[in-house]
Amino acid sequence: MTNLVLELQNAALSLDGNAGRVDILHDITLSVARGETLGLVGPSGSGKSSLLMLMGGLEQVTEGRAIALGQDLTGMDEDTLARFRRDAMGVVFQNFHLIPTMTALENVATPLELAGHKDAFERAEAELQAVGLSHRRDHYPAQLSGGEQQRVALARASAPRPQILLADEPTGNLDETNGAAIVDLLFGLRDKHGATLILVTHSHSLAQRCDRVVRLRDGRIAEDVRQEAAE
Template identity: 90%
Template sequence: MTTAVLALQDAALSLDGNAGRVDILHDITLTVNKGETLGLIGPSGSGKSSLLMLMAGLEQATHGQIMALGQDLTDMDEDALARFRRDSMGVVFQNFHLIPTMTALENVATPLELAGHKDAFDRAEQELDAVGLSHRRDHYPAQLSGGEQQRVALARASAPRPQILLADEPTGNLDETNGAAIVDLLFGLRRKYDATLVLVTHSHSLAERCDRVVRLRDGRIAEETRQEAAE
């Protein structure tokens, strides 16, 4: 029996801009099951990153419902959403969002410390080792290459052993070689922790590694495709 980890029902997102109200997403109904890998593709401006932000609770739906691990994200305030992400989600962005004044080890350990893990630094070391960066643990982000910074971001996202991994164009700022390595690590971490992965990408070859691909167009789901052989 499949278990829904993420379930969106008629979810919509509108934002106020300089030119007035802009409708970003329209009545999205989508379910992502436990252990599934889902690729979100579509042209720029189609709403795929906004959809990922709704799943992460980083944007609040204008209407509709978003359930994650049985919890209603649309009914949570900002503090509750932050706690939920801390405990249950790992989020990886195109821009690495590392804290520049902290070492690689401190960047990975800090969320664990905030969550009350007494072994935060031990776990952080293990995760840096898992992404091949144990030798760079004491380096600051400015001393690391783009590929290395994204490896630190991956280690930080996976350190809490999240049930849900969300990645928004994780290879967008990397060259082909580093991008391929990051993708391999991302899928490897998903398998290691039996997590559910939702991946926003412009790359069709990367999307084809997922179990299922959802194509967005103009803020709506235009097509869904299930892959015969994922990863």
């Protein structure tokens, strides 16, 4: 079995906007090994989040190939991609994306229910406990602080035991204290479940905790550095 979980081969991304077609990513070739922690860094507009979206099949490459866990995402339709993400990936966004009409427990349990897990609520409760929010299980997102909402989002992403965990600026909307707590939880869940972690960040200290850092500039890989992760 290959040790690679993600692979981009000469991948490019172009999107149609009001001003016409915009080229966002150019000739990206990148492999990520099982269990690796990869930080994506670079200035605003360099293509970090777009690259993460390609890795998660949330955007389709316009040239080249994107392969995850041996599956070619390039030719998958939206329904197949959605099922693949549900079963294999967890995604944490900067803006939480919780369902406002559902409690914390229901938000975490929903993807488990959709995947057919009969113990969805039991697993959801265990994940909330793992992020220190079992006492907030019956609260709605509007009743939670930003840090608490991100903890719920993190519990939801990790509950299905994904092989790949993607995080897009997971501390971007949080103060320093809450941001540090989320980072510790993110790496702790990675260690607990053995997932491959890929994250977009502007935080130098967060990037320094990764096994490897890829720096983007103008939609291209400018630097790919393997480093000793900080303890």
